[in-house]
Amino acid sequence: MFTRIDHVGIAVEDLDASLALYDRDYEMTLVHREVVEEQGVEAVLLDVGENHVELIAPLGPETTVAKFLERRGSGLHHVAYQVTDIAAQLARLKAAGVRLIDEEPRVGIRNSSVAFLHPKSSGGVLTEIVQPSHEGH
Secondary structure: OOOEEEEEEEEOOOHHHHHHHHHHHOOOEEEEEEEEHHHOEEEEEEEEOOEEEEEEEEOOOOOHHHHHHHHHOOEEEEEEEEOOOHHHHHHHHHHOOOOEOOOOOEEOHHHOEEEEEOHHHOOOOOEEEEEOOOOOO
16 A cells, blocks of 8 residues: 655745755755645655655645644644555545545646545544656655
């Protein structure tokens, strides 16, 4: 099912200020920066071994991430697991009774296919499943 942890998503108010912390203090390498209109965020990926930390900042006040920040402040937003066949995994999870936020994959950072599982079905943690594109990871 899940082949590895793909990334940990951190919601931030100020992407550039957060990048300074992760680059300067944590010495993580910025590998990708992109606006993902469909998700209403600007996102960056930082390398941590073979995995990533993804910093996400909202594009506007009505986005899901903006509402998250309003309720909880900056911090852990989601954990993402990599899969090889996202459609098959969504069907399997749905059949198992897992509550899905996304019944169909959508486009994520670096043209990956992504879908989110509801926190109420995943131990209180927003969970993302990711199938990287060939040009991605």
